[in-house]
Amino acid sequence: MAAILSIKDLQKTYEGGFQALKGVNLDIEEGEILALLGPNGAGKTTLISTICGITTPSSGSVTVGGHDILEDFRAARSLIGLVPQEINLEPFETVWNSVRFSRGLFGKPRNDALIEEILRKLSLWDKRKSQIKELSGGMKRRVLIAKALSHDPRILFLDEPTAGVDVELRKDMWDVVAELKRDGVTIILTTHYIEEAEAIADRVGVITSGEILLVQEKEQLMRQLGQKQLEVQLVETLSEVPDPLRTYGVSLREDGRALIYTYDTNAERTGITALLNEVAAAGLTLADVQTRQSSLEDIFVGLVSGDNT
Amino acid sequence: MNWTAIAAIYRFEMARFFRTLMQSFLSPVLSTSLYFVVFGAAIGSRIDQVEGVAYGAFIVPGLIMLSVMTQAISNASFGIYFPKFIGTIYELLSAPVNFLEIVLGYVGAAATKALFIGVVILITASLFVDLTIAHPFAMMLFLVLTCVSFALLGFIIGVWAKNFEQLQLVPLLIVTPLVFLGGSFYSISMLPTIWQKITLFNPVVYLISGFRWSFFGTSDVPVGFSLLAIGGFTLLCLGAIWWIFKTGWRIRA
Numbered sequence: 001m002a003a004i005l006s007i008k009d010l011q012k013t014y015e016g017g018f019q020a021l022k023g024v025n026l027d028i029e030e031g032e033i034l035a036l037l038g039p040n041g042a043g044k045t046t047l048i049s050t051i052c053g054i055t056t057p058s059s060g061s062v063t064v065g066g067h068d069i070l071e072d073f074r075a076a077r078s079l080i081g082l083v084p085q086e087i088n089l090e091p092f093e094t095v096w097n098s099v100r101f102s103r104g105l106f107g108k109p110r111n112d113a114l115i116e117e118i119l120r121k122l123s124l125w126d127k128r129k130s131q132i133k134e135l136s137g138g139m140k141r142r143v144l145i146a147k148a149l150s151h152d153p154r155i156l157f158l159d160e161p162t163a164g165v166d167v168e169l170r171k172d173m174w175d176v177v178a179e180l181k182r183d184g185v186t187i188i189l190t191t192h193y194i195e196e197a198e199a200i201a202d203r204v205g206v207i208t209s210g211e212i213l214l215v216q217e218k219e220q221l222m223r224q225l226g227q228k229q230l231e232v233q234l235v236e237t238l239s240e241v242p243d244p245l246r247t248y249g250v251s252l253r254e255d256g257r258a259l260i261y262t263y264d265t266n267a268e269r270t271g272i273t274a275l276l277n278e279v280a281a282a283g284l285t286l287a288d289v290q291t292r293q294s295s296l297e298d299i300f301v302g303l304v305s306g307d308n309t
Numbered sequence: 310m311n312w313t314a315i316a317a318i319y320r321f322e323m324a325r326f327f328r329t330l331m332q333s334f335l336s337p338v339l340s341t342s343l344y345f346v347v348f349g350a351a352i353g354s355r356i357d358q359v360e361g362v363a364y365g366a367f368i369v370p371g372l373i374m375l376s377v378m379t380q381a382i383s384n385a386s387f388g389i390y391f392p393k394f395i396g397t398i399y400e401l402l403s404a405p406v407n408f409l410e411i412v413l414g415y416v417g418a419a420a421t422k423a424l425f426i427g428v429v430i431l432i433t434a435s436l437f438v439d440l441t442i443a444h445p446f447a448m449m450l451f452l453v454l455t456c457v458s459f460a461l462l463g464f465i466i467g468v469w470a471k472n473f474e475q476l477q478l479v480p481l482l483i484v485t486p487l488v489f490l491g492g493s494f495y496s497i498s499m500l501p502t503i504w505q506k507i508t509l510f511n512p513v514v515y516l517i518s519g520f521r522w523s524f525f526g527t528s529d530v531p532v533g534f535s536l537l538a539i540g541g542f543t544l545l546c547l548g549a550i551w552w553i554f555k556t557g558w559r560i561r562a
C-alpha cells in the first residue's frame with residue numbers, strides 16, 4: 001500500500017531554541033490506524049501541528065497524499081481533519097454553525113445532510129442549536145470531532161482524544177474511529193494510555209524527546225509488552241547454562257548464580273513447569289524464584305540503550 | 310481563490326455582530342445624538358458657521374469618521390485576536406486557505422460592521438441637521454475605503470496584541486487622538502499657522518478633509534491628496550499583513 005503521509009527527517013526547533021522534534025521519519029499507510037504513544041512533552045502535539053500547518057517546520061519535509069505541506073498546502077490540508085488536544089471552540093456560537101463553518105472554511109459546498117449525519121453519529125443532534133458554552137466537556141470534544149469530519153478528511157488526526165474523558169465516551173469514541181476506518185479514513189491518534197493503543201490501533205509508534213523510537217505492528221508490540229522474565233536463583237554457581245536448559249533459551253546471570261528465562265504471558269503454555277523440572281533434573285538447587293513484568297518503561301529503556309528489538 | 314472559505318469566515322464573523330445587533334445599533338445612535346446635543350446645540354449656537362456650513366452639519370463627516378475608524382479597528386482587531394486568545398485559530402491555520410482569503414473574510418466583516426454603523430450615524434445625524442451630500446458616490450467611496458483600511462490596521466493590531474490591554478492601547482493612545490486632532494470638529498484653517506503645518510503629518514486629516522469635501526464641496530487639502538493618502542495607507546497595511554503571514558509573526562510558532 002502507498003504511504004498517504006510521509007514524513008522525512010522532520011525537525012522543529014521552537015523560537016526559544018528548544019528542539020521538540022529531532023528528525024522524525026515516518027510513513028503512514030492509507031487506511032491504517034496509527035497510535036503515537038509517548039509521555040507528556042514527547043513532541044506528539046508538535047508533530048501533528050507541524051504536519052497540519054499550525055507550526056512551521058525547521059527542516060525536513062512532509063507530504064500528504066503526495067502533496068508537499070508547504071509548496072502545495074491547499075491540496076495537502078484539504079485531505080486532513082484535525083481534532084486538537086485542547087478544547088478550542090467559540091463559546092457563543094451554536095454547534096450547528098460551528099460545524100458548518102468548518103466545512104465552509106475547507107472550501108466544501110454546503111451539505112446539511114452530511115452535517116446532520118455527523119451530528120447524529122456523535123450524539124450531538126439534540127444539541128445542534130445549543131451554544132457551545134452550554135455543553136459538557138465530553139460534548140465539546142465531540143464537537144471538535146464533528147468539525148474535523150465536516151469536510152470529509154482522508155486523514156484524521158486525533159490528539160489525545162480521550163484524555164479526561166469518561167469510560168463511556170471513550171468507548172463511543174473508539175466506535176467512531178472503527179467506523180471511520182471502515183470508510184477508509186486513515187487515523188493517527190496520540191495517547192499516553194497503552195490500553196488505548198491496544199484497543200484500536202493497527203500500528204503503534206513510540207515517541208520520546210522528539211524522536212520516534214519504534215513503529216511496530218500492534219500485535220508484535222503487545223507480545224513484547226506481554227513478556228515476563230523469570231529469574232531462578234540457585235544455590236550453586238554456574239559457569240555456563242547446563243545443556244538440557246539451552247533449548248529453553250535460558251541465559252545466565254552475570255554472577256552465575258541465577259538463570260533467566262523470558263516467556264510470553266499471552267502464550268498458551270509458558271513453559272515454566274517444564275523448565276523447573278529440567279532445573280531439578282540437572283541437579284540444581286533452587287534458592288529463590290522471581291518474576292518481572294516488562295513494562296512500557298522497560299521497552300523505552302531498552303530502545304534508548306539500543307539493545308532491544 | 311477559495312471563495313467558499315472567505316464566505317464562511319465572513320458569515321461566522323457577521324454572526325457575532327448579529328448576536329449583539331441591538332447593542333451595535335443603539336450605541337452609535339445614542340452617542341451621535343449626544344454629540345449633537347453637546348456640540349451642535351451648546352457649541353454650535355456660539356460658532357454658527359464654519360466655511361459657510363452650519364456647525365451642526367459641519368461636524369457630521371468628522372463624527373462619522375471618528376466612529377467608523379474606531380469601529381473598524383476594534384471589530385477587526387477583536388475578530389482576529391479572539392481566535393488567538395481562545396485557541397480556535399488552529400482551525401484557520403490548518404485550513405486550505407491563504408493569507409488573502411483570511412484577511413478578506415475578517416477585514417470584510419469588520420469593514421461591513423463599521424460601514425453599517427457609519428450609515429446609522431449618517432441617518433441619525435440627518436434627523437438633527439439639514440444635510441445635503443454634494444458628491445454621494447465619492448462619499449461612499451471614502452467611507453468604504455476608510456472602513457477597509459482601518460479594518461486592515463485593526464487586523465494587524467489584533468495579530469500583534471498579546472493581551473486585551475494591548476488590544477485597547479493603539480486605538481486609545483494613537484487613533485483617537487489622531488482623529489480628534491484630525492479636524493473632526495473644526496477646519497484646520499481655524500488653527501494657528503504652525504499647527505496647520507504640523508497637522509499635515511496626521512494622516513487622518515486627509516481622510517476627514519476628503520470625506521468632508523464629498524459632503525460640502527470644500528476641503529482643507531486637495532481631494533487627490535486624500536485619495537492618495539487613503540490608498541497608500543491601505544497598501545501599507547496590506548503589505549504588513551502579507552509579511553505577517555509569510556513569516557507567521559505572532560500567529561505560527
Ligand SMILES: Nc1ncnc2c1ncn2[C@@H]1O[C@H](COP(=O)(O)OP(=O)(O)O)[C@@H](O)[C@H]1O
Nearest residue numbers: 014018020039040041042043044045046047562
Ligand atoms: N510554542 C512552544 N514554544 C516552545 N516550546 C514548546 C512550544 N510548544 C511545545 N513546546 C515544547 O515542546 C515539547 C513537546 O511538546 P508537545 O509537542 O506539546 O508534547 P506532547 O504533545 O507529546 O505532550 C515540550 O517540551 C514543550 O514544552
Ligand SMILES: [Mg+2]
Nearest residue numbers: 044045046085
Ligand atoms: Mg500533546
